[in-house]
Structures are given as structure tokens and as C-alpha cells.
Amino acid sequence: MSTMPDRREMDRAMLMRRRDYDGVFFVAVKxxxxxxxxxxxxxxxxxxxxxxxxxxxxxxxxxxxPCKRCRPMDxxxxxxxxxxxxxAAVEADPHRRLKAGDLRAMDIDPVRAAxxxxxxxxxxxxxxHRGRRLGLALAxxxxxxxxxxxxxxxxxxxxxxFRDAFARLFGASPxxxxxxxxxxxxxxxxxxxxxxxxxxxxGVCLLEFTDRRALESQVAALRRRIDRxxxxxxxxxxxxxxxxxxxxxxxxxxxxxxxxxxRGTPFQEVVWRQLLRIPYGETWSYDRLAREIGRxxxxxxxxxxxxxxxxxxxxxxHRVIGADGRLTGYGGGLWRKQWLLDHERMSLFSGT
Numbered sequence: 001m002s003t004m005p006d007r008r009e010m011d012r013a014m015l016m017r018r019r020d021y022d023g024v025f026f027v028a029v030k031x032x033x034x035x036x037x038x039x040x041x042x043x044x045x046x047x048x049x050x051x052x053x054x055x056x057x058x059x060x061x062x063x064x065x066p067c068k069r070c071r072p073m074d075x076x077x078x079x080x081x082x083x084x085x086x087x088a089a090v091e092a093d094p095h096r097r098l099k100a101g102d103l104r105a106m107d108i109d110p111v112r113a114a115x116x117x118x119x120x121x122x123x124x125x126x127x128x129h130r131g132r133r134l135g136l137a138l139a140x141x142x143x144x145x146x147x148x149x150x151x152x153x154x155x156x157x158x159x160x161x162f163r164d165a166f167a168r169l170f171g172a173s174p175x176x177x178x179x180x181x182x183x184x185x186x187x188x189x190x191x192x193x194x195x196x197x198x199x200x201x202x203g204v205c206l207l208e209f210t211d212r213r214a215l216e217s218q219v220a221a222l223r224r225r226i227d228r229x230x231x232x233x234x235x236x237x238x239x240x241x242x243x244x245x246x247x248x249x250x251x252x253x254x255x256x257x258x259x260x261x262x263r264g265t266p267f268q269e270v271v272w273r274q275l276l277r278i279p280y281g282e283t284w285s286y287d288r289l290a291r292e293i294g295r296x297x298x299x300x301x302x303x304x305x306x307x308x309x310x311x312x313x314x315x316x317x318h319r320v321i322g323a324d325g326r327l328t329g330y331g332g333g334l335w336r337k338q339w340l341l342d343h344e345r346m347s348l349f350s351g352t
Contacts, residue, residue, distance in 0.1 A: 011047045013038045019211070023335025026053045026072055028064045035059040040070035082108055083116060086125070094133050098125075120210040121185065121196060121232075123219070128232055135184065135231035183226055184233035188242050191249050192336050195312070199237035200228060203259030207241070207311045209332040218310050225263035241314075248313070251347035254280040256314045264308065271305035278319045281348040283341065285323045307331060313340065 005013070005024065013021040019039040028035040028051040035053065036042065053059040056072050066072050086108060089098060100110040103125075110125075117125040183205060185198040196215065198206035206222050208215050223230055240258045247253035262272055274293050278284050284292075290302045309317040312332060318340045322328045330337035 007052070010038075010052050011050075014047070014050065015044055017041065017044075019333060021335065022333050023339065024333075026056055026059045028053055028059050028062065033064055034067045035064040035072060036067040037070045037072045040067055040072075042067065042069050082106075086113060090129055090132055094129075094136055098129060118216060120194075120215065121219075123230075131229075131231035132233070135182065135233045138182065138231075181228055183222070183228050183230045184235050184238065185230060186232065186234055186238050188238075188245060190245060192332070192339060195245075197238055197241055198222065198230065199235055199241070200226065200261055201235070201237075203237050203261045204241050204311060204314065205261040205263065207314055209312065209336065212331050214331060221308075222263070222310060226261070245313070249343070251343070254344075254347070258314070260311060260314060262311070262315070264305075267301065268305045268308060271302055272309055272311075272315050275306070275309070275315050275317055275320070278316055280316075281344040283319050283321045286320055286328075287323050289320055303328075 005021075010021075010025055010027075012018075013024075014027050017039045021038040023037075025038065026035050027038055027040070029045045029049060030051060031045060031049050035056070051062070053062065056066070059072075060066075085106060086098075086103070089106065103110045103113055113125040117123060117128050121128055123131070181201045183198050183200045185196060185206070187210065188195045188197050188207075192209065194210045196206065196208050196210050196219075197204065198219075205226060206218065208218055212218070219230065237258055241256075244253055244256050244258055248256070262269055264272065270293050271289070274289060277292075286299045286303050286306070287296070289306070290296050290299045293302070295302070306317045306320055307329060309315050309331075312318070318330060318332075318337045320328075327334050327337055
């Protein structure tokens with residue numbers, strides 16, 4: 001079973017709004033009767049007015065109610081209501097260009113939308129919408145549709161404007177892009193919060209928790225390594241991944257078979273492929289991981305490569321811990337790392 005950090009460490013994490021402690025413990029404020037995540041942006045109480053609990057359930061049983069700002073009970077993997085409304089508007093009419101005025105009419109702040117999409121999708125909302133529109137256009141072009149007709153249908157006033165926008169995103173004219181590959185991205189639900197997944201025709205190349213601070217840089221690194229446009233959408237690999245994740249989180253699956261696209265430096269790729277050999281339900285130390293790749297003195301470099309892994313869960317960097325058995329850094333937060341390790345051990349113990 002997981003244990004909470006000591007009181008002094010929790011005080012520091014709460015006062016510093018440390019997101020990587022979210023889920024490791026919950027902050028219950030005696031003066032307000034509310035409990036929060038450590039990262040909550042509300043004004044911080046004095047430590048003497050705080051109690052800490054290892055789970056939301058225990059905070060509830062102690063009589064505290066969940067904070068309306070940080071929503072500590074929200075772990076169902078769904079985006080906020082206003083984001084769902086915005087995504088639904090895109091899907092209802094992807095050819096329409098939603099401008100700032102349209103968002104304000106929906107009671108959505110355009111600046112907030114831009115920041116949310118940049119943080120959780122690795123692109124602004126306008127880039128997301130444009131990518132979705134052109135991704136659909138590419139699918140129609142591949143089916144043999146007339147380029148001029150497709151451009152007009154997707155909101156472009158001229159064929160030249162459509163060709164220019166298309167070429168900027170895909171690196172080729174619509175006619176030459178009939179066989180081009182692109183990376184499609186989608187949100188996938190999980191008990192630990194939403195995941196941003198990306199896949200090309202060759203396999204899955206990204207799986208990250210959408211609240212990871214480094215998500216935008218991870219998407220940028222993927223774009224450099226894959227050298228293909230990234231657009232919202234779905235393909236067979238994302239469908240396969242979603243089905244496998246559902247079975248994994250229900251304790252029914254211990255080995256993923258959806259193809260992966262592993263792109264990094266030669267050293268990173270060696271480390272990431274070695275991570276795939278760590279058995280389900282087991283953990284290795286960074287020292288052992290370094291020894292397994294034949295680089296026993298490269299423990300810190302191994303740790304950096306582990307942190308740079310862009311395919312969470314499938315490439316199980318969560319199974320690497322400190323030599324003393326303590327949890328160390330995890331891009332999705334230490335609480336998720338603990339949850340994943342506990343989940344795998346309990347699944348093995350239950351015989352599923």
C-alpha cells in the first residue's frame with residue numbers, strides 16, 4: 001500500500017502548489033470544510049489549519065466537501081463541460097470557422113480556449129480547428145474527390161487559398177498528398193484523467209496525460225522526430241489503443257500489442273525499448289536499467305531518457321523506481337505512478 005509523505009513535505013508541496021503531488025494526498029482545510037488537490041490555485045491556508053488524507057474518500061468520510069475550483073473528485077478522463085461544448089461545435093460543423101466572436105457567444109473566453117488547447121493538445125484552438133478541417137479534407141482527397149470542390153466545401157473561398165493552407169500543413173499540394181501520411185491525435189478517457197494519444201499509419205507515437213506540464217514540448221519534439229503534420233482525428237491504431245487501455249485499466253490486459261513508433265536519439269531509443277522488457281507488475285531501479293543496456297555508469301542519462309518517454313503506460317517508465325524503493329519523478333505525477341504500480345500488482349494478485 002502507498003504511504004503519504006511526512007507532514008513537512010506535504011506542507012511544502014501544498015504551499016508550492018506542486019502538481020506532481022496531486023493524488024498522493026489531499027488537503028483538507030479545517031476553516032472552510034473543503035478538501036483540495038495540493039496544486040489547487042485557491043488562496044493557501046496556514047498549515048496549522050490543514051489536515052491531510054491519502055484519498056478523496058477518506059476526506060469525504062471526515063466530513064469535508066470537494067473544492068469547486070480544483071475538483072479533486074474529477075478523475076473520469078473527460079474534458080471540462082465548456083471544452084466538450086466547443087469540441088461538439090467543431091464536429092457539428094467542421095467546415096465553419098469559429099472566430100473569437102463565436103466563442104464569446106458560447107460564453108467561452110477565446111484566450112482561455114487558446115491556453116487550454118495549447119496546454120492539453122499541444123496547439124491552440126484555432127490550430128486544432130484548422131487541423132481538423134484540413135484532416136477531413138485530406139481524407140476526401142484520398143477518396144478521389146475533386147480538389148476545388150473539397151476546398152470550397154471546407155470554407156476556402158478560392159482553390160489557391162485551399163492549396164496554400166493545405167501545403168503549409170501537409171508539405172505537399174492536395175494532388176500530391178493523396179498518399180501522404182499524417183499523425184492524428186485524440187483524447188482518450190482513463191481513470192487517471194484524459195490522455196492525449198497520437199498515431200501515424202505505422203502505429204502509436206504519443207500517449208501523455210493532458211495535464212502534463214511538458215505536453216506542449218513533447219508534441220513539438222514528436223513533430224521534429226516524425227516530420228509529419230499533426231491533426232485531430234482517428235485511425236485504426238487509436239481505436240485499437242483505446243480498446244486495449246480499457247482492458248488494461250479493468251485489469252484484463254497485461255501486454256499491449258498495438259504497434260508503436262519509437263523515435264528519439266539512439267540512446268533514448270535503447271532505453272525506451274529496454275523499458276518494454278520490464279515485466280508487468282514488477283519494478284526496476286535506474287541502476288538496473290542502466291546495467292541492462294550495458295551502460296552501468298549512465299544512471300542519470302537513463303533517468304533523463306526515462307523522463308523524455310512520450311508513450312506513457314505502453315512504454316512503462318512508471319515501473320522504474322529509486323534504488324531505495326522510493327518513487328521518483330514521473331511526468332504524469334507521482335500519484336499516477338503509484339496508482340499504476342498498485343493497479344498492476346493488485347491485478348496480478350487477483351489472478352486476472
